[in-house]
Amino acid sequence: MEDEIEKTLHSLDGIERAEPKPFLYTRIQGRIERRRADTYSRIWQLKPAYVIASVALLIVLNVAAILVYNRSHRQSDTARPSIDAMASDYGLSFDIQ
Template identity: 45%
Template sequence: MESNERINSEIDKTLRSLDGLERASPRPFFHTRVQARLEGRRSATAAKNWTFRPAWVVASLGLVFALNVSAVLMYQHQASTYEQQQTTETVADEWGIDPLSLDW
């Protein structure tokens, strides 16, 4: 019983411990640090906007397209060269000619 009273008294005192509390303030030059953060945010946004400008998007897509087309063309060229070589070897085999001997 006495113990409960003591606990309740402690609780009441603890709940009143914030009475008369003074506001905490940030460190000096807080505004300067906020300003610096805003500047950082602005330049990051500007860089992002520059990257996503339509002209850059179109140019980047064009470059990707050109690279793809050139890759397909190169593959086709290599495939036809290989096919031609295979045909030459087949004909040489059929006629019993050593392809190396024709290479003069």
């Protein structure tokens, strides 16, 4: 048995290098091209994220505009009585019959 083991252990003596399939370089180039194309398509896949971010920004701007408008409108309502009093002092107020 020991003889069998030694013979098997030495079965790789004189082994020659295995050859890859032909056109390895061409296949590697093809793979590089495919990986590049994948990278570009991944950038395109990111586009919806940009769209969502833009829509979100638009909504924030709109809400901000509404809030600013409401605040300024409320300020003009509180200023109204003093304007009326000043108008009556100067005899500028009138009632419509």
